[in-house]
Amino acid sequence: MPPHPVPAREWEFAGARGAITARIWPHPDPRYVAVLAHGYGEHLGRYQHVADALVRHGAVVAGPDHLGHGRSAGERALVTDVDDLVADLDTVVASARGDHPDLPVVLVGHSMGGLVAARHAQLHGGALAALVLSGPVIGRWEVLGPLLAADAIPDTPIDVATLSRDPAVGEAYARDPLVWHGPFKRPTLEALVAGLARVAEGGAFGALPTLWLHGSDDALVPLEGTRQGIDAVRGDDLRERIYPGARHEVFNETHRDEVLADVTAFVDDVLGPPR
Template identity: 60%
Template structure:
């Protein structure tokens, strides 16, 4: 595994922990945007693949996640999270001025990355969305209709067909294993509407990766959002039988190859 550097930044709601997987002479930057309840440290293998392909990689733990400050999994406004991610992008660009920046957002991170592209798309050279919470996602409305949010944590088996992925997730002390919180669900619902109204990302190259057996963020709901965001021009790759975390799936080598091929096409040497 590549060496990891740790940074701290002042975020909108306290201290942000930022991971950096450096490269001695990078030709591009990647900013990894993790999903709900997890943390950037779970993306070490993806970072290894990217650094091995000439990329310096940065990834924050969002507020209330991982080693960052804040009440666990409480997100009252995703606009603040986007602002935090932008501060990480500025850290990366200050260290490596002039290099193209690619954003890779998974699940909730796909929601954040999509909104980031609407706000700061002219600063990005490519956008990659993996199992993104975008378009039509029924879970927030279903839970918000209840008087009490049930204590139903994410099933580790829903992440990948590789049982070791679920076992590591279940044992990870930095992963949140409790119920979702009402303000966070409200923020999800509000931001889905904001993105739907926010327009497309123009000519920004967009790669969409999704498993067709994703039961956490079902494929059909994401499709409507991705097509709207991309202006109907995404590069898409749907993996038969894959579950929610395609970067941790049994077909992950194909996923990595698709990602690197996309970057080489849209960001030639």
């Protein structure tokens, strides 16, 4: 595949609570499907370089902008039930499987998208060949309690330096009009608490090969809180890569090429080497 960016095609479908915009990055002769689930407050357009790497590796790539995010409908950054996002993600997975019924599906979820992907794996793991969780919000996320206990949720913008050691990442995030730059909404916090509890109680991933990626210096979703969640859901085949000094967005870190190479090597190990 050529090294230049692969253009995405957008499509829209009726989601659980409103119209969802999804993207597809095509491949002329794919050997697997990769489905991406982005994090809270952002959108799938920030994953162009991830999609490019996966397409070059042999994947057709797809994913939604979650409800209330990016180009999808809904009040901005409002999530009232994580399972709504899971249902919308499953629509994309089912569509990709319908278009490519003979291909295995690899699900990649980052941050809140990791929570959504983990829940999807618990509910629909039989549809997946492999799961990748990047800085996932599962387990113990201590920021939720103090925010919910506050009379008024503070309108404090995210410190963009917590995203990556590459300052260009934070600068682009701060300028991005499709990124939510406002405060958490109380129903969203309550939905995340309920979603964390569902995943904690939802059982292990069984035989599903799972790769967990995390930065050791992740101040947004601290490593040890997530480790509790990983221990609750880990199945028979869990691999982990903890990157020293890396911050929250490991796909946007200064060593992003290493991270993406770890993902593609994992996929090759699960699916077999490219043709």
